[in-house]
Amino acid sequence: MNHPLLHNIIEEKRPEIEAWFVQKRAEVPLPIYGSVDIRDADWKVAVVDANHFPAGFNNVNEDEKDDLARLLSEHIRRQNPDCQWVHLYPESHSRNQAYVENVKAIQEIVISAGYKCTVGSPELADFDDLHGLSGPLVLNKTESIDDVLLVDGKQPDMILLNNDLSGGILPGISEMNVTPNPSMGWHLRRKSEHFEALEYYTNQMASLLDIDPWHLMADWFVSEDKCLDEDSCRIRLASEIDAFIGKIQSKYEALGINRKPVVFLKNDRGTYGLGILVLSEGKELLSLSNRKMKKLMYSKSGSKVENFLIQEGVPTAMRFNGHTVEPVVYLVDGQAASWFYRMNKKKSDQDNLNSPSSVFANRTDVDEILTARARNWHELVAELSMLAMGRELQLRSQNPLDGSELS
Incomplete structure (x- = not known):
């Protein structure tokens, strides 16, 4: 499934989509603002990170x-x-x-x-x-x-x-x-909570559009209770990563996607300054340096045990002036209102672009081929993410956490 076909689907279904959002927004407490990072591979458009307290x-x-x-x-x-x-x-x-x-x-x-x-x-x-x-x-x-x-x-x-x-x-x-x-706040929130809530809405939207929800969301799982400074924990996590990559590879082959998948390894506590690893196979984790390993750990925690989010690495098909590009969408009251683009000349289409070598450009500075995607699929997945934030808060109010595990 390529992007032009996806574009046709969303335009044909726009009245139904708008009515669906009106109903769903009335059911959850919408965040006052938020921002999302998006990856667009042509055959998949997905939110890969969601910020409830956005800077930028x-x-x-x-x-x-x-x-x-x-x-x-x-x-x-x-x-x-x-x-x-x-x-x-x-x-x-x-x-x-x-x-x-x-x-x-x-x-x-x-x-x-x-x-x-x-x-x-x-x-x-x-x-x-x-x-x-x-x-x-x-x-x-x-x-x-x-x-x-x-x-x-x-x-x-x-x-x-x-x-x-x-x-x-x-x-x-x-x-x-x-x-x-x-x-x-990140003293309580987990990245996986957002993606679980996002999955809930993505499945509904995919059903409305009559497409596979795989095209609208990165696959993911959480590896729980891992201590990366112990070899046994790294070995178990590496095995889980290999199994996950194998699952993605099978999906690629079924759809005729000719590339090798990667995954992003992140601490499930989405705090400022934590590292992100890009892995193509589990054994790369076994040779991880202590410096990189410590970047994945939550330094304010007294516990050595962590949960890790492993996320399908969605490659970006977007390029501009020699830069690899990904959209960043800013939203207020659950609605997309601003787009700009993170660009990185030193990173590949499968890398984490959020690094010191990245630069930003707004919509007036980039090619129309990039901006043409803003008001359809990028807007759709971004606004699904804001519904998911509302659902996160709704579920937390029903099952409050005291955060004692962070002390």
């Missing part, structure tokens, strides 16, 4: 910010109709100028949506401002008193988190007026 808003195109602001306003009015003041709670990356630009862009979008927007956190209390690439970001005095967040001595109407909570719940954060919900 500085990469969105200026002409897309109005849509982002409109969707943000609709979400806030629906969830918090009396809100007039949004306080943005960022990460503590005080020296990361690109991240500062991201915070400035979010603040601009919130203000454009019609709200007062302040920025700060107790962790940044020693700074009056942060230096971005385009100038300073002014911080407001932010403190936590009796677990209530005060900004310039007053309590904001809503706190917008742009902090993934990988270190745990932050001071002054309560669930009453905080979005995204703090229980979706």
Whole structure:
């Protein structure tokens, strides 16, 4: 199945797709925002990573910010109709100028949506401002008193988190007026939870479109309770990886796809800075250096045992000016509103493109062949991912975790 055929299917079914999304969005708490990384192999279009606290808003195109602001306003009015003041709670990356630009862009979008927007956190209390690439970001005095967040001595109407909570719940954060919900932070969340929820919706959408759901999602599994500094654990994991690669190879052969599959090995705790391995066979894991092995481990954990997400490596068919390319989609209130492209001249079509050698380009900077895919299949799988985030939160509220296993 190639991309033109997929395109025809989605256009023929667009009214049914739109009606389906209206129904499903009414059933779950939609995330205020999120971003996804997508791989498009022509014969498969899949979300390979989903961020509930997205950075990178500085990469969105200026002409897309109005849509982002409109969707943000609709979400806030629906969830918090009396809100007039949004306080943005960022990460503590005080020296990361690109991240500062991201915070400035979010603040601009919130203000454009019609709200007062302040920025700060107790962790940044020693700074009056942060230096971005385009100038300073002014911080407001932010403190936590009796677990209530005060900004310039007053309590904001809503706190917008742009902090993934990988270190745990932050001071002054309560669930009453905080979005995204703090229980979706990486102190509790697992990547596999997202893909399990995504599978639920992908199967329904594939049935509606009368296609194999394999074309809309990367295969995956979780290898539990593995300790990579023990040979016995590595051997068992390598065997599981070989069996999984064999399954993908069989699917390739059945569909006439002439290439050797790879898998991405990730820690199931999707925290900032953890490594990703690209493997073509299990034995590569057995010769893994200690340095690479430690990058896969969750450094803040007291436990040596980890769960690992093994994900089908979907190759990208997208190239531009000698770069290997993958789309990044930014969404607000469950709807795709901005697209840009991660490009990497030093990486192959099966590699992880998110490396220091990557650059970003927005839709106006790339070939129309790439952007033509944005409003159909890329939009579809991205918006399925936002439904999955809502389902994650819904299921967590029914079966709350205390996070004690992370201590």
